[in-house]
Amino acid sequence: MLKFRRTKTLQKFVAVHSQIHNHFYSERHLVSRQIYKQRRSTALAEWRTVPA
Numbered sequence: 001m002l003k004f005r006r007t008k009t010l011q012k013f014v015a016v017h018s019q020i021h022n023h024f025y026s027e028r029h030l031v032s033r034q035i036y037k038q039r040r041s042t043a044l045a046e047w048r049t050v051p052a
Contacts, residue, residue, distance in 0.1 A: 004010035028036055
């Protein structure tokens with residue numbers, strides 16, 4: 001937080017970061033490796049279609 005000089009800039013960053021974090025973060029310790037890899041592949045495929 002110390003690197004952000006304005007609250008508005010921090011709020012913009014947090015809004016974008018939370019969306020991306022929620023999209024990619026999965027509770028690894030709760031699922032098997034196979035399911036985790038499948039979810040990561042799906043998330044990455046979706047992420048690649050966003051800028052296009």
